[in-house]
Amino acid sequence: MTTEKEKTPEAMKDIDLEALNEFASLVAAAKDAMTDDMVTRMASAFSEGMTLLDRLTRNEGLIHLLQELDRPENQRFLISLSNAFTAASRDISISPPAKGGVVGICKLGCNSGTQEGLRLVSLIGEHLSESMREMHRRGG
């Protein structure tokens, strides 16, 4: 069995030439298959892709958001949010339509789930307004 190291320079030359020939055939085949329109469309996609990538990588807000998403508690929050939407969607599909009126609101307000929900929303609102005030203070 011949190893790579034992090959003669002539043999190497043949292999190199063969590879080069193959590559040249590939390029020629690609040239024959391509049209100006295809080249233009690919260049357009590449150009727009580059622009999008550039805008994304220089967007400080997005980078900050990605850093936040790296934190496990935020990932857990997003998973919980997604689960909550799925469950709410299922529940709403099997609940009868609301009848309206004050009695309905009272009944809903007495529900412990509604009270938990309202507490969560008010807590989120409190932290959100603090965070927005802080961002405006920093000139963001």
Added chain:
Amino acid sequence: MRILIVGGGTGGTIVANNLARRLAPEIRARTSKITMLSASDQHMYQPGLLYVAFGQMMPDELYRKQTSLLESSIEFHVDPVDKFELDRNEVRTKSGKTYGYDILVIATGSRVMPRKIPGLEEGSETFYTEAGAVSMFKKLREFEGGNLGIVVGVPHKCPIAPVEVTFSLHDYFKKRGIRDKVNIKYHYPINRIHSIENVAIWAKPEFDRMGVEYETLFNIEEVDAENKIVKSMEGSEYKYDLLISIPEHHGMGVIEDNELGRDGWIPTDRHMLTMEGRDNVYVVGDTTNLPVSKTGSAAHFEAEIIAENIASIIKIGVPVNEYDGKVYCFIEAGHDKATYANFNYENPPDLRAANKSMHWFKMSYNKMYWTSVRGLL
């Protein structure tokens, strides 16, 4: 530091975007501000007009909204400048507003002047405007044979264009199967077929191969549109059936009206790109009087130097770079091959044989331009 850019073409847009990237911290800290004033809310890819003239591109492919190309930190107004008050570091616009600046960049570009030659506008087709390019394509489509003349005025934008249009005409009629019925004659104002010597040396045997006749030292004096005759200042005449003209260009009227430079070309320092006698006024692209081609490529390389120097002046107090006259021009040698010319003040271009890969590079660049003008490439 207030930076005011007048003109939203290739040069002005690249300066603005490049500066906005370099000065991002200063703009955030509100110690620097970039403002651009332009005559239009649209940005046109002008080299595409040659493709429109041969039905290879549609006019709407040449336009993007200017705001979609600018960094969001740049303040943009469609409000063309009317008056330059350079002693007061101010400009006045057509809407009557006054804009002050610490650094001014003039990037107003150039315009065709077909009316300087009697009969040229009525008697010839040109592809330097959108309407002209569309009209030229329609005329070419209707053309069934005869004498087709190409005439050139100087100076003009894109010096390679006369050669490119000749190659394209040859390929266009060949594809239609009527090349043998069309006599193409190329007329050029100096004593060789192109102002750049190596382009002339390269193009001459190509013209011979294609059967294109040529006459040098032909400076257009007038066109008799009724009898279809173009006359030269040297005394010769050419009877044509279809005339394609590349008219003389001037800088924009606002430059001439404000007496900033003869024929609208502003005297510019060839390395620092500042207006002569004004260290805080930069000139970019076609607007300069530099001995380089009036092309998007020259504007691009100049714009990068200007942005680098303005940023370094703001950050460390001095400029750091100089323009060496670099120009990189694609040359379409027909509809399926191309070559390029790369040159600067010191080194003339060394042209290679045209090939399909370079043609595709040019076709790709027609789309990549938008990445380039955003200051990314």
